[in-house]
Amino acid sequence: MRELCDRHGLLLLLDEVQSGIGRTGRFFAYEHAGIRPDAVAMAKGLGGGFPIGAMWVAEGKTDLFKPGSHGSTFGGAPLACSAALAVLEVLERDGVIEQVARQSAPWIAALEGLVREFPAQLTGVRGRGYLVGLQLQSDPAPYVSALRENGLLAPSAGGNVLRLLPPLTVSAAELTRSVNILRRVLTDLADLPVLPMD
Numbered sequence: 001m002r003e004l005c006d007r008h009g010l011l012l013l014l015d016e017v018q019s020g021i022g023r024t025g026r027f028f029a030y031e032h033a034g035i036r037p038d039a040v041a042m043a044k045g046l047g048g049g050f051p052i053g054a055m056w057v058a059e060g061k062t063d064l065f066k067p068g069s070h071g072s073t074f075g076g077a078p079l080a081c082s083a084a085l086a087v088l089e090v091l092e093r094d095g096v097i098e099q100v101a102r103q104s105a106p107w108i109a110a111l112e113g114l115v116r117e118f119p120a121q122l123t124g125v126r127g128r129g130y131l132v133g134l135q136l137q138s139d140p141a142p143y144v145s146a147l148r149e150n151g152l153l154a155p156s157a158g159g160n161v162l163r164l165l166p167p168l169t170v171s172a173a174e175l176t177r178s179v180n181i182l183r184r185v186l187t188d189l190a191d192l193p194v195l196p197m198d
Helices: 001-007 029-033 078-091 097-119 141-149 172-188
Strands: 014-015 039-042 052-056 122-128 131-136 161-166
Touching: 052 131, 078 097, 097 122, 097 131, 097 172, 141 172
Parallel strands: 014 039
Antiparallel strands: 039 052, 122 131, 131 161
16 A cells, blocks of 8 residues: 555655554554555544544645644543543553553464364454454354353454453453353354354
């Protein structure tokens, strides 16, 4: 994409609303690819729960945006900006992003172990840091319900995927507990027939 945009004089704008602000173990998810976008949209994690939207634009591309030509529902409010500043200070002061990178590697390895342990139910793990999908062989609805009943919130995404999005402040013990809950639910539902997706 970077090469295509450069070749054709196009703006490479990346959506980091969900994946940014440390969620993948880097400040922005695109950093894993080693590229530099022309603009980045961000929100959600930036406000630490307080609504905010923001966009970063590289030098040399700012002339594409004139006053009034772009906006954000939650951008620019003084309280939201104060919340975002506090989030950024905590991320840096407490080494939160480094902790995500450090703790997510063994957690993802444990999830990959579940795939090997339960191949009739799981087909793979994808994602980085604390933005992970656990792909099922069939409809995730029974798993979502059973996980919730066992104390783990894991909504479905993209058909047959369980979304695992722990908070950036999760402890290693809580990550281990999530794997144990998943194992228990997979064991309990082992005899569930594999139903095709609608």
